[in-house]
Amino acid sequence: RKEVEQDPGPFNVPEGATVAFNCTYSNSASQSFFWYRQDCRKEPKLLMSVYSSGNEDGRFTAQLNRASQYISLLIRDSKLSDSATYLCVVRGFNKFYFGSGTKLNVKP
Amino acid sequence: DTGVSQNPRHKITKRGQNVTFRCDPISEHNRLYWYRQTLGQGPEFLTYFQNEAQLEKSRLLSDRFSAERPKGSFSTLEIQRTEQGDSAMYLCASSFQGPTNEKLFFGSGTQLSVL
Numbered sequence: 001r002k003e004v005e006q007d008p009g010p011f012n013v014p015e016g017a018t019v020a021f022n023c024t025y026s027n028s029a030s031q032s033f034f035w036y037r038q039d040c041r042k043e044p045k046l047l048m049s050v051y052s053s054g055n056e057d058g059r060f061t062a063q064l065n066r067a068s069q070y071i072s073l074l075i076r077d078s079k080l081s082d083s084a085t086y087l088c089v090v091r092g093f094n095k096f097y098f099g100s101g102t103k104l105n106v107k108p
Numbered sequence: 109d110t111g112v113s114q115n116p117r118h119k120i121t122k123r124g125q126n127v128t129f130r131c132d133p134i135s136e137h138n139r140l141y142w143y144r145q146t147l148g149q150g151p152e153f154l155t156y157f158q159n160e161a162q163l164e165k166s167r168l169l170s171d172r173f174s175a176e177r178p179k180g181s182f183s184t185l186e187i188q189r190t191e192q193g194d195s196a197m198y199l200c201a202s203s204f205q206g207p208t209n210e211k212l213f214f215g216s217g218t219q220l221s222v223l
Contacts, residue, residue, distance in 0.1 A: 095156070095164070100148065101150055
């Protein structure tokens with residue numbers, strides 16, 4: 001079983017839509033959680049950390065449910081520039097585990 | 109530019125040749141990671157260093173792969189006797205492991221094509 005599982009998508013949404021991605025992780029001892037964004041043929045870039053209390057950064061909201069080992073990312077008012085692959089990342093003991101990513105296409 | 113730097117950006121080689129990649133981390137970061145990524149997959153952990161010590165290697169890292177970080181600064185990843193299955197993006201990331209949440213910062217990667 002993979003450490004981090006994500007729906008690969010693609011999610012095709014119109015501009016202005018709200019879209020949500022989920023991921024699950026297998027190790028209950030995981031310590032910290034992140035969402036990274038990756039554009040085609042580019043390196044992953046940190047989008048936001050995810051905290052148990054939930055956190056927001058502009059149009060982006062991340063939630064963590066430790067009991068269900070589940071992480072979510074909500075994007076409101078989608079922009080064309082949000083089109084990318086979103087990677088769910090979980091830090092275990094001294095190692096970061098990446099999901100395969102969820103592809104988002106925002107269309108005009 | 110004070111980010112993570114990797115070179116070369118692209119490397120094309122023939123099967124059986126040796127290749128070496130270099131990574132220069134963010135200067136105040138004490139940890140350096142190597143990952144490999146193939147199309148449609150997330151990055152897969154290869155190895156990491158805390159300062160100059162290599163603390164863990166993945167089972168993905170066969171004996172043809174070796175990584176060094178001689179003075180706790182830049183790192184090199186060498187692949188000997190390359191195979192077509194080695195074709196991938198090799199990503200380096202650095203972090204500061206301290207009292208606050210450790211976060212990874214990636215370089216632009218080296219795209220390896222083995223012909």
